[in-house]
Amino acid sequence: GAVVSQHPSRVICKSGTSVKIECRSLDFQATTMFWYRQFPKQSLMLMATSNEGSKATYEQGVEKDKFLINHASLTLSTLTVTSAHPEDSSFYICSAMERGGWTDYGYTFGSGTRLTVV
Amino acid sequence: RKEVEQDPGPFNVPEGATVAFNCTYSNSASQSFFWYRQDCRKEPKLLMSVYSSGNEDGRFTAQLNRASQYISLLIRDSKLSDSATYLCVVKGSYIPTFGRGTSLIVHP
Numbered sequence: 001g002a003v004v005s006q007h008p009s010r011v012i013c014k015s016g017t018s019v020k021i022e023c024r025s026l027d028f029q030a031t032t033m034f035w036y037r038q039f040p041k042q043s044l045m046l047m048a049t050s051n052e053g054s055k056a057t058y059e060q061g062v063e064k065d066k067f068l069i070n071h072a073s074l075t076l077s078t079l080t081v082t083s084a085h086p087e088d089s090s091f092y093i094c095s096a097m098e099r100g101g102w103t104d105y106g107y108t109f110g111s112g113t114r115l116t117v118v
Numbered sequence: 119r120k121e122v123e124q125d126p127g128p129f130n131v132p133e134g135a136t137v138a139f140n141c142t143y144s145n146s147a148s149q150s151f152f153w154y155r156q157d158c159r160k161e162p163k164l165l166m167s168v169y170s171s172g173n174e175d176g177r178f179t180a181q182l183n184r185a186s187q188y189i190s191l192l193i194r195d196s197k198l199s200d201s202a203t204y205l206c207v208v209k210g211s212y213i214p215t216f217g218r219g220t221s222l223i224v225h226p
Contacts, residue, residue: 006161034213041126043205043218044162093161095214107207107214109161 002028004096006110013084013117021079021113023094029074030096034107035067038091050077084117091115121145122208124217131224135196139220141206142188151182152207153191156219162205165191196224 003026013019023033031052036044048058048069056069068080077096081088094110124141131137143151151168166173168180168189179192189208193200201224206217 036216044216046213046215049213091159107164109163112159112161114159 002096002108004030004094004108004110006094006113008113009111010114011116013115015085015117016083018080018082019084019115021081021092021094021115023077023079023096023110025075025096025108028096030077031074032097033071033077034095034097035069035077035079036093036095038093044093047079081115084115086117089115089117121215122206122217124206124220126218126220128221128223131196131222133196133198133224133226135224136192136194137196137222138190138192139204139206139222140188140190141208141217141220142186143206143208143215144187145208145210146184146187148208148210150209151180151189152209152214153178153180153189154205154207154216156203156205158203162216165204193222196222198224198226200224 005024007022033050035047037047038044046059047062048056050056050069050071052071052074058064071077091114093112095107122143153165154162155165156162166175166180168182170182172181177194181190203219203221205219207214
């Protein structure tokens with residue numbers, strides 16, 4: 001089945017630094033990737049939709065200058081948390097949709113990145 | 119009203135019990151429905167799609183009621199390993215919306 005690789009799985013960084021999270025589709029072409037954030041005991045909240053070769057579409061309330069998304073190829077999307085602050089500490093997960101549109105098979109998720117800003 | 123609503127639980131059930139979760143959605147134009155399972159600190163994994171005619175996969179049965187705008191998940195003969203959070207996912211155009219999940223705890 002489709003596999004999405006997300007790295008790093010865990011990162012601790014100092015406040016004010018930037019962190020880059022990578023999401024790769026390993027055996028399929030992902031024209032669209034979704035970036036989610038999940039706080040403890042909360043649901044997955046969509047942050048942005050990333051389309052290959054174009055600018056990401058951000059959800060209301062998500063700062064595009066703080067959460068930089070790049071989807072330069074059909075197999076790679078990156079999320080960079082710039083000038084991270086402790087309130088950015090969360091679980092970030094990417095999800096990919098295969099080229100050709102979604103199917104009844106749902107979405108494939110990366111394994112997630114637990115970001116802790118100290 | 120939230121787009122997708124679930125009772126967060128937790129549902130505490132003994133091994134062997136049958137348990138059911140519901141999930142309501144507000145967008146009547148929603149096209150696809152899924153149940154995902156999420157273990158603590160892990161990514162969600164697809165449990166099953168939900169079809170209008172209802173579908174079954176082993177001990178799991180999913181149903182869709184478009185008239186009342188809800189989907190359900192029934193788990194029979196609960197196992198300890200079923201303990202997890204079950205997320206309802208509803209998709210309209212192509213962006214999925216997640217419920218906050220229902221926590222299930224199966225105890226011996």
